[in-house]
Amino acid sequence: MSESPNAGFATRCIHAGQNPDPSTGAIMTPVYMTSTFVQSSPGVFKDGYDYARSKNPTRTALEDNLAALEGARHAMTFSSGLAAMDCVLHQLRAGDHVVLSDDVYGGSFRQLDKVYRHIGLEVTRVDLTREGELAKALRPTTRLVWLETPSNPMLKVIDIGAMRAIVDAHAAKAAPGVGARDKALGPLGNPIERPLLLVDNTFASPYLQNPLAQGAHLVLHSCTKYIGGHSDLVAGALMTNDDALADRLRYVQNAVGAVPGAMDCFLMLRSTKTLHVRMQRHCDNALAIAQWLERHPKVEKVIYPGLPSHPQNDLAKRQMRAFGGMISVVIKGGLAPSRAMLERVKLFSLAESLGGVESLIEHPAIMTHASIPADARKILGIDDGLVRLSVGIEDVNDLKADLERALA
């Protein structure tokens, strides 16, 4: 069955990109475990399928599905979220400047700061929730503005439309054509001339917001999280509506080769069929737990975009359909009581990562954000009492009881 482009989100989750297998009519897309495809004559092959790094039918079905979920013309998938990031950064040249929002996934910061700064990209980190900060940070050489909203782990919400307007106003002033064209380089021979706005939409998932519709040029997902949703794979994706940009990204996807395997693509296709149902339960459970924790005597502060106490609660209500499954909590008393709580939980598992059906809990300063320098963590508010919850889709009363016991 094929869905219309105007179909609702749930219908797109289940049907977009999904067609019965042409050889048997199998309703589920087969796992095409093949590295190559037989040609009838040299260079004559079907639908672009010549070698599985370049194209694989299970991956094509997944990419079509993910594009539909973000309302995008193009989606590309990768072997991890950071491999998707690497594909974007390969579009830039030494001397190009990147503006990075200050509160991002530790591994994203590390890739820019340690790998790409080393080969000549310049990086500025700014708090994009503060008015005027982006305009101040942009330079004539800025080619990329990279942000997460909600961010990891402080759950800052950034106004995507406002960021795009600032990027456009800057691009109108800046002289284009700074870099030289080099035809021998293929698609990468055209320099990126204006800053691209990229939104890492991992925390929201396509169910809660679609950044391309709000002004982003590019969306990134760590599919390891909500899109995979079952803590059983590592993968990433990029989406865009810009045809020329998509050509360049696909070129690097194939030329560098960090593609996901067919089995992982199949698992993601199975997962996206329930994305809307899972996300709604993640949101319902997280809101109930955030409200409950905010009244808990052992808790100093709860950070959740759906609470009126959140500094960008109004923006979150405008920009997002609901507020997601992630909560950050500051436990009174700092490291010792928060460590004790993390050791005592039974239903929540103490683990890095997020977005799976099971609830996880972690300590950002020691675990996921250890690669952010200590002074930068302090400025961000990632202090020793900060605990991050990835609220799963279990019975909410069992989750509350587990936290209550661990806090007692």
Ligand SMILES: *Cc1c(COP(=O)(O)O)cnc(C)c1O
């Ligand atoms: C996990 C994560 C990444 C990195 O993705 P991997 O799949 O682990 O490579 C990027 N951004 C955010 C917000 C993440 O949570």
